[in-house]
Amino acid sequence: MRIKILGIVGLVVLSSNGIANQVWEKPIAPGLVYRMEVQQDPPRLIHSLKMITLNPVTSIMPELTGKTVFDAKGDGRTTISKLANDTNALAAINADFFPFTGDPLGLMVREGQFLSLPNPKRAAFAWGPNSSTFGFSKFTGTVVVDGGPTLDIAGFNEECPENKIALNTPEAGISKSKSPCVTAILKVDGTRIVPTTQIGATVVAITNEGANMPLKAGQFTLVAQGTKVTALSSLKAGQRLTIRLTTTGFDWEKLENAVSGGPMLLRNGDISIDAEAEGFNKAFIEGRHPRTAIGRTSQGDLMFVAIDGRQKMSVGATLQEEAEILKNLGCVDAINLDGGGSTCLNVFGLNMNRPSEKTGERPVANGIVFYGPRQLTAEQKLRIVVPSTISTTGVGQARVIDINGKVIPNIEVFWSLQGPAWVDQGGQVTGVEAGSATLEAYVRGMNISTKIVIK
Numbered sequence: 001m002r003i004k005i006l007g008i009v010g011l012v013v014l015s016s017n018g019i020a021n022q023v024w025e026k027p028i029a030p031g032l033v034y035r036m037e038v039q040q041d042p043p044r045l046i047h048s049l050k051m052i053t054l055n056p057v058t059s060i061m062p063e064l065t066g067k068t069v070f071d072a073k074g075d076g077r078t079t080i081s082k083l084a085n086d087t088n089a090l091a092a093i094n095a096d097f098f099p100f101t102g103d104p105l106g107l108m109v110r111e112g113q114f115l116s117l118p119n120p121k122r123a124a125f126a127w128g129p130n131s132s133t134f135g136f137s138k139f140t141g142t143v144v145v146d147g148g149p150t151l152d153i154a155g156f157n158e159e160c161p162e163n164k165i166a167l168n169t170p171e172a173g174i175s176k177s178k179s180p181c182v183t184a185i186l187k188v189d190g191t192r193i194v195p196t197t198q199i200g201a202t203v204v205a206i207t208n209e210g211a212n213m214p215l216k217a218g219q220f221t222l223v224a225q226g227t228k229v230t231a232l233s234s235l236k237a238g239q240r241l242t243i244r245l246t247t248t249g250f251d252w253e254k255l256e257n258a259v260s261g262g263p264m265l266l267r268n269g270d271i272s273i274d275a276e277a278e279g280f281n282k283a284f285i286e287g288r289h290p291r292t293a294i295g296r297t298s299q300g301d302l303m304f305v306a307i308d309g310r311q312k313m314s315v316g317a318t319l320q321e322e323a324e325i326l327k328n329l330g331c332v333d334a335i336n337l338d339g340g341g342s343t344c345l346n347v348f349g350l351n352m353n354r355p356s357e358k359t360g361e362r363p364v365a366n367g368i369v370f371y372g373p374r375q376l377t378a379e380q381k382l383r384i385v386v387p388s389t390i391s392t393t394g395v396g397q398a399r400v401i402d403i404n405g406k407v408i409p410n411i412e413v414f415w416s417l418q419g420p421a422w423v424d425q426g427g428q429v430t431g432v433e434a435g436s437a438t439l440e441a442y443v444r445g446m447n448i449s450t451k452i453v454i455k
Contacts, residue, residue, distance in 0.1 A: 024425035031055030068173025098365035106260020137249035183210025295331030378444035
C-alpha cells in the first residue's frame with residue numbers, strides 16, 4: 001500500500017520587492033514536507049523541510065555522521081548522504097561546526113545521551129517529545145577521587161585539552177591526547193552518561209601509553225595531559241571515583257536531544273543576530289555564503305533550511321538575509337548552523353541542494369536525521385525522459401514516465417542534479433557550463449537516473 005499525501009506541485013509567490021519567485025512543496029511523509037524556492041533577485045535556491053511537531057508518524061534525531069567521534073584514522077566524519085543511507089533515514093541535514101578531526105564544536109545530546117560539551121558562547125537548539133527551545137548552555141564537571149582530591153573536567157569526547165583533564169565515553173571511539181598523558185580506564189556504573197548527572201566509576205587500569213587508545217564497547221577513560229598528569233598518576237586499579245556533571249541552560253527532564261551552531265537569527269519573531277558576541281567575524285556575518293539553519297514557527301513546527309551559495313544560480317545569503325528568509329518561512333525563533341561547503345540537505349538518498357565544494361560533498365561531524373514510514377517500491381518500470389543534450393544557456397524539461405508512456409505526476413517526483421546544470425522541482429533542467437551531468441529522481445519508492453550532456 002502506498003501512502004498518499006496531497007501537496008503543492010508548484011506556485012509563484014511575490015517577494016518583498018514584488019519579484020515573482022517559484023515555489024514547490026512535496027510531501028515526504030505525514031508531517032514532513034520538502035520545499036524548494038527559486039528566487040530571482042538575487043538568484044538564490046532555498047531548500048527546506050517542514051516538520052509538523054507532535055505528529056505520531058515522523059521523528060527527528062541528532063546523529064554523529066560516523067559511529068563515533070573519532071575513528072582509527074583520527075577523523076570520524078562522513079557525508080550527510082552516507083549518514084542518511086547508514087541510518088535508513090527519510091532525510092538528513094548537516095548540523096554543528098567542527099574541526100577537521102570530526103568533534104562537534106558545541107553541545108550534542110542524543111536521546112538523553114551526552115555526546116559533546118556546549119560552547120557557552122554559541123547558540124544551541126534542544127527538543128523533546130513535546131517541546132523544543134533555543135538557548136545557551138554551560139558545563140561544569142568534576143571527578144571526586146575516593147579518599148582523595150576533586151579534579152576538574154575540562155574536556156568530553158574530544159582530544160584532551162592542554163594541561164587539562166578530559167572524560168571520554170565509548171562514543172568518542174578513540175581516547176585522544178598529546179603526550180605526556182596518563183589515562184585511567186574506567187568501568188562506569190551504567191551504560192551511558194547524561195548531561196547532568198552524578199555517577200560512580202571504578203578504575204580498571206592506569207596507563208602512560210593511552211595517547212591514541214581505541215575505546216571498546218562499555219569502556220570509558222579519564223585522561224590527564226601535561227601539568228595535570230600527576231593528578232591521575234596516583235590512581236590505583238579498583239579505586240572508586242564519583243563523576244559529577246552539570247550542563248545548564250536546558251531542562252533535561254523534558255528535552256532529550258540537542259545540537260549546536262550559531263549565531264541566533266530570530267528571537268520571539270524579531271531578527272536578533274548576535275554574531276559578534278558568539279565569536280563570528282565580519283566576513284562570516286556580511287558575506288554571502290551557503291547557509292544551514294533551524295527555525296521554529298509560532299505553532300511550534302520546525303523548519304530546517306539549506307540555502308545554496310557560491311554558484312551562478314545561487315549566490316548564498318548574509319546572516320541578515322538568512323534571518324529574513326527564516327522569518328518569511330514563518331519562523332519566530334531560529335539559529336544558524338554550519339554552512340559553506342558543509343551545507344547539505346538529503347531527501348530519499350538525493351542531495352536536494354547543491355553542495356558548494358568543487359571536490360564534492362564535504363564530510364561533516366554530525367547531522368539531524370528524519371525518520372518515518374517509506375513508500376513501498378512500485379512494481380513497475382519507470383524512466384526519465386529529458387533532452388539528451390542541453391546548451392549552457394538553454395533549458396530542458398524532464399519527466400518521469402511508466403512503461404506505457406504515462407507521465408507520473410510531478411508531485412510524486414523529487415529531482416536532483418549536481419554538476420554543470422541544475423534542476424528545479426518542476427523538472428526544468430538549466431545548463432550552466434559544458435560537461436556531463438547526471439539527473440536523478442526519486443519516485444514511488446525508487447531512485448532512477450539518466451545522463452545529460454551540457455554543451
